[in-house]
Amino acid sequence: MDHANHVRLLPSELTSDVLESAPIYGPNDEKIGSVSHLHGSGPDSSVVVDVGGFLGIGAKPVALPIQDLDVMRDESGEVHAVTRWTKEQLKDLPEHTDDAKFSG
Secondary structure (H helix, E strand, O other): OOOOOOEEOOHHHOOHHHHOOOEEEOOOOOEEEEEEEEEOOHHHOEEEEEEOOEOOEOOEEEEEEHHHEEEEEOOOOOEEEEEOOOHHHHHHOOOOOOOOOOOO
16 A cells, blocks of 8 residues: 555544544554554544454454554545554553553
């Protein structure tokens, strides 16, 4: 996927309504997960990404700082994100639980 012509989202657009279920692509443009939900708002928020699994079953939730994602819209208006993280690196992160605070 060529992201060169995709429009980057403004910080004010980085909301749960916009980001939930958005696919996340790794450095080699492979789909590595999707956004489950957000914690916080603005530049200090974290994104919970479901990694692995099939149709949401068996996926591992991990938290990333929102700054680790380049969030954009493609030509059809679909929101997606690109990150430098690989699927393997994300799978190695601790599993996120909603009662655990993300520590960066």
